[in-house]
Amino acid sequence: MLPTSPSAADVAYRYVKELVLDDRLPGGSMISEGQIAGQLTVSRTPVREAFLRLEAEGWLRLYPKRGAVIVPIAAGEARAVVDARLLLEVHAVESLATADDRARLRAALESSIARQSAALDDGDLEAYSRHDTEFHLAIVAAGGNALLTSFCVSLRERQHRMTARSLWRDVERARGFVRGHAELAVLVGAGDVPGFGAALRRHLRDAHLVERAADAATL
Known part of the structure; x- marks a missing residue:
């Protein structure tokens, strides 16, 4: 079986997570679905899926109709x-x-x-x-x-x-x-x-x- 290509949601997830881990999106930064969708030339739907996954892992905090804030590194x-x-x-x-x-x-x-x-x-x-x-x-x-x-x-x-x-x-x-x-x-x-x-x-x-x-x- 040929390997399957990553989904658009997976691509968006890895893209945003790398930005966070490399500190190119520092804690407190605000990002939006539209911003990431534009950078990746995909629709907002897979970006929304990626944001939900990243929020579940503790990297983002979502704010409806506003976007997402990168969770800062906690004290300690x-x-x-x-x-x-x-x-x-x-x-x-x-x-x-x-x-x-x-x-x-x-x-x-x-x-x-x-x-x-x-x-x-x-x-x-x-x-x-x-x-x-x-x-x-x-x-x-x-x-x-x-x-x-x-x-x-x-x-x-x-x-x-x-x-x-x-x-x-x-x-x-x-x-x-x-x-x-x-x-x-x-x-x-x-x-x-x-x-x-x-x-x-x-x-x-x-x-x-x-x-x-x-x-x-x-x-």
């Missing part, structure tokens, strides 16, 4: 995302039952680390960001719980929005995060759950501090 949201990610990733590593499971995950993580390093060598921070997400999702997915993996995707999207213009988006800062990933991979392979938890806490704390520095720099 960054801390909440960090705490939730820590719980998910440590739980996943705890769930690895055998040495073979740990070895397979370590190999997958080291492959991701190689792709991260190659992206940074090329100065491609967008590719690095994708591989960074891939690294952490691989850890959660290894736990074998599809619901938790889906939740992790949502958390990563929220964190991506927070870091869209942050100071970590430079090569040297990113190399520091890659070194943190290498430490995490070794601890996974060793089955050292307490050590993994402590290293992950430091890793996420450092990322959180960079985000806070970026927020202060834009005030």
Whole structure:
């Protein structure tokens, strides 16, 4: 069977969501169905469907006959995302039952680390960001719980929005995060759950501090 093309509603959904996640539509911005429909050259109906979906996910707040407002990042949201990610990733590593499971995950993580390093060598921070997400999702997915993996995707999207213009988006800062990933991979392979938890806490704390520095720099 040939792959089906995405519907107009799916296209509108992804288009607006990317604008929000990349901070091209900052919190508090007002958008309308007509505006997005015009940019995509589609009717308002699929845009309305996309807006409803984005509202259900917490990205927009709809106002009848006026449009939609981008929901701002809530106070304390960054801390909440960090705490939730820590719980998910440590739980996943705890769930690895055998040495073979740990070895397979370590190999997958080291492959991701190689792709991260190659992206940074090329100065491609967008590719690095994708591989960074891939690294952490691989850890959660290894736990074998599809619901938790889906939740992790949502958390990563929220964190991506927070870091869209942050100071970590430079090569040297990113190399520091890659070194943190290498430490995490070794601890996974060793089955050292307490050590993994402590290293992950430091890793996420450092990322959180960079985000806070970026927020202060834009005030």
